[in-house]
Amino acid sequence: MGFTLGGLDELNDPNVRCLIAVGADRKVHGITSWMPVYASGRPVGWTLDFMRRNTEPGSFHGVMEFLIATAALTFREEGIRFVSLSGAPLARLDRGEQPSALQRLLDMIANTMEPAYGFQSLLHFKAKFQPVYQPLYLTYPDPAALGSIAAAIGRAYLPHLTLRQALRLLTKLRSPHARRSPVHQCEGGVPVRDTVVTGRATTPRNGGQQAKEELSARGASMSEIHIVRDYPHPPAKVWRAVTDPALVPLWTVTGAGGRPEGFAPVAGTKFRLLAKPKPGWSGVVDCEVLEVSEPSLLRYSWTGDEDGDVTEVVYRLEPYAGGTRFTYDHTGFTGVGGVFMAKLLGHVRRKMLRAGLPPVLDDLDEDGTLRPGSTLRPKSPG
Numbered sequence: 001m002g003f004t005l006g007g008l009d010e011l012n013d014p015n016v017r018c019l020i021a022v023g024a025d026r027k028v029h030g031i032t033s034w035m036p037v038y039a040s041g042r043p044v045g046w047t048l049d050f051m052r053r054n055t056e057p058g059s060f061h062g063v064m065e066f067l068i069a070t071a072a073l074t075f076r077e078e079g080i081r082f083v084s085l086s087g088a089p090l091a092r093l094d095r096g097e098q099p100s101a102l103q104r105l106l107d108m109i110a111n112t113m114e115p116a117y118g119f120q121s122l123l124h125f126k127a128k129f130q131p132v133y134q135p136l137y138l139t140y141p142d143p144a145a146l147g148s149i150a151a152a153i154g155r156a157y158l159p160h161l162t163l164r165q166a167l168r169l170l171t172k173l174r175s176p177h178a179r180r181s182p183v184h185q186c187e188g189g190v191p192v193r194d195t196v197v198t199g200r201a202t203t204p205r206n207g208g209q210q211a212k213e214e215l216s217a218r219g220a221s222m223s224e225i226h227i228v229r230d231y232p233h234p235p236a237k238v239w240r241a242v243t244d245p246a247l248v249p250l251w252t253v254t255g256a257g258g259r260p261e262g263f264a265p266v267a268g269t270k271f272r273l274l275a276k277p278k279p280g281w282s283g284v285v286d287c288e289v290l291e292v293s294e295p296s297l298l299r300y301s302w303t304g305d306e307d308g309d310v311t312e313v314v315y316r317l318e319p320y321a322g323g324t325r326f327t328y329d330h331t332g333f334t335g336v337g338g339v340f341m342a343k344l345l346g347h348v349r350r351k352m353l354r355a356g357l358p359p360v361l362d363d364l365d366e367d368g369t370l371r372p373g374s375t376l377r378p379k380s381p382g
Contacts, residue, residue: 030063088123223333239295240368251356255348
């Protein structure tokens, strides 16, 4: 489960060089492999790839430092231009710069996955060799493609992940606590709060089936989107804003700009959410209404890719403090790619419900119709 560029298969490549630390008693203490970097048909540098050390009692604890230093000295004697310690994915140096929204999202993902993959600890380990830092960039056509990219990376690194391995991975991941944004006072004195729960702080204490069930619940919670927002408007108005195909695009424009096509609040109705196509994403989400109880519940399936997970979205509306408490849940993401997808989509959904929906609600009359002086224009349903 270690994070490396290659594995045992790459060690069979005759062009890959291995350095093994063996004690006087013929005990193997550690191994590193080095992949060649070519220029004009010959190696000009070597990149660190496979690293493993013996963790048995009595093993040489500084074996990795010894192997890397020995390799660097050997390559220098051979006239090699450079040695690369390879990358530390999702880890970065703190240069005092204000991170962008996307960078903050990546940092959050890195912190979540740190116990399993050790991105930052890997960077700290390599820092002891005083390297010259070269940033590595992922070039992508549009932020909308990041979810598919994350899922593909997850499948590439863990193509044969078993249930047992998945449970072991989940036990290493921290359970982030619920985070609350500051409370903002709204018109009418009703506070608007954005509550995002991305994990549970429960730890299984018993073995057997109960432990597996608790671990499964813990893993599922890391791949869920749970948002709670309070609006100073009656439930009927909020229901109209989040289900009327002509009004939905007015507040989703702050995200991917999706509009419903063929939607009706009737169980069994199949519809699509259409957005502007992006490279790596068709812009189409296939959905089916599963359950409706106007104006308090809407539940529908969500499939964003042909080979993607069939996930589920639930809207819950309830009277609260003279207004409406709106709860948004999106569940069913699976695998490591699902964790990334949930983080990415959660960022977009929070923006829609925080910045997109309130102006629409403010411009609706009590019947859910846009006021005559509204600058918003309803969209024609597909």
